[in-house]
Amino acid sequence: MTHTLHRKGTADDLSADYVMLCLRAAGINDSGSDAKLQEFLRIAMHHDPENIGSVKMNMYSHRPEEVIADAHGIAHAVFDDSQKVTQVLRELKEADLGLSVVVSGILDPVNECCQKAGLKRHTVEFSLGIWGKTEKLPSNDILEITTMCGHAMVSAKLVESMVEDIKKGIKSPDDAAKELTSHCCCGVFNPARATKLLAAMAGLEINT
Amino acid sequence: MRIDEDSCIACGLCVPYCPMGAISMDGIATIDQDECVDCGVCLRSKICPVDAFIYEPAPWPRSLRAIFSNPIIEHKETRVTGRGTEEMKTNDVTGRFKRGWVGIGIELGRPGIGTRFRDVDKVAQAMARLGAKFEPKNPATLLMKDVGAGKLKEDVLDEKVLSAIVECTFPIEKIKAALIALKEVARDVDTVFSVDCISVVEPDGSLPMDKILSELEIPRYINGKTNVGLGRPLAEGGN
Numbered sequence: 001m002t003h004t005l006h007r008k009g010t011a012d013d014l015s016a017d018y019v020m021l022c023l024r025a026a027g028i029n030d031s032g033s034d035a036k037l038q039e040f041l042r043i044a045m046h047h048d049p050e051n052i053g054s055v056k057m058n059m060y061s062h063r064p065e066e067v068i069a070d071a072h073g074i075a076h077a078v079f080d081d082s083q084k085v086t087q088v089l090r091e092l093k094e095a096d097l098g099l100s101v102v103v104s105g106i107l108d109p110v111n112e113c114c115q116k117a118g119l120k121r122h123t124v125e126f127s128l129g130i131w132g133k134t135e136k137l138p139s140n141d142i143l144e145i146t147t148m149c150g151h152a153m154v155s156a157k158l159v160e161s162m163v164e165d166i167k168k169g170i171k172s173p174d175d176a177a178k179e180l181t182s183h184c185c186c187g188v189f190n191p192a193r194a195t196k197l198l199a200a201m202a203g204l205e206i207n208t
Numbered sequence: 209m210r211i212d213e214d215s216c217i218a219c220g221l222c223v224p225y226c227p228m229g230a231i232s233m234d235g236i237a238t239i240d241q242d243e244c245v246d247c248g249v250c251l252r253s254k255i256c257p258v259d260a261f262i263y264e265p266a267p268w269p270r271s272l273r274a275i276f277s278n279p280i281i282e283h284k285e286t287r288v289t290g291r292g293t294e295e296m297k298t299n300d301v302t303g304r305f306k307r308g309w310v311g312i313g314i315e316l317g318r319p320g321i322g323t324r325f326r327d328v329d330k331v332a333q334a335m336a337r338l339g340a341k342f343e344p345k346n347p348a349t350l351l352m353k354d355v356g357a358g359k360l361k362e363d364v365l366d367e368k369v370l371s372a373i374v375e376c377t378f379p380i381e382k383i384k385a386a387l388i389a390l391k392e393v394a395r396d397v398d399t400v401f402s403v404d405c406i407s408v409v410e411p412d413g414s415l416p417m418d419k420i421l422s423e424l425e426i427p428r429y430i431n432g433k434t435n436v437g438l439g440r441p442l443a444e445g446g447n
Contacts, residue, residue, distance in 0.1 A: 025298035100439035122437035157224040
């Protein structure tokens, strides 16, 4: 389950895309883990996340309290800047939940977040990209959106369809991004980043 | 997944939702059953105004499609949802990847193309020839009839899934040969695969794979995953 790795993007737009995961090691520290995952999500909610998710629900398919109540095995939260990640890590260290925590994002800033929070990185996973019959892939701008759902629940054709709807004025980039976000049941899709990418694909400018 | 022919009103709204492009319009909406991976996106999206999608669990080996493609389903053997493996995410607790070893995850079919297990079999065998140690708590490993050879059971080979991960470890001195072999087998598969490598951070904070990848001229993404070491109890030898 490497569902938050392999997110394609430029340094600029990935700098507003950090996913935090909290999970139990099956068969080792399961006891009471669901309540600890709920606490992780509550801590995350204090720092204005772009999204949170259990496995079956995210913030755009259900209310946050429903997502928190559904936490089992693993929980996710998405943030748009590294300062929030640092603050959440500090609070998680203080809370001492005993569950594993992983941050997915640009590696150097994540290392800085760990240092500021008084943590030492344990293990790092690199993405070496996409190999094989790459001619089967959609264009890079579509991949920058679809790879935000590592389980491939957001189809390339749906992204194309949303871009067409934006161009025709049927949907705003924000509404289209929310629609795509709802299909990523884990809640690791970043709707704020998707809004910007969709607007760019449709030839619009977004004021931030 | 199937569509109730009597209910479908041929609106076509569902067509772009399918990650595999398996839904097309032929008078009414139809699903190419050979391409459908039973991921459930069409059903969960609730896009159908007349609820024409019907899912009934399939018998073996088609049952593998939903198990590997629908992230809501927990893999029974590993107790993990998604693609069914914890890999490095719990390494602070499990100690699955140890210093001096490198983990490789090869996710066939990702991103968004899908894979037959026939291609999973090819890649697993290529890694086995170099002495790969396959992760026992991984659903693709559990489909092997001969783990030493990386050979999957014959009856699963034609099944299609959104993705499946071949997950194994090598001593760090063997990792170059493994990545070179992976480059070669990449020419023989009919899909794409996303590759990752995992290593424990050295005591001085350095990442041992950086030098090796640079020597092989294999680029890596600037983004990746970091286990921050908060899990307890810490695995033996943990930082």
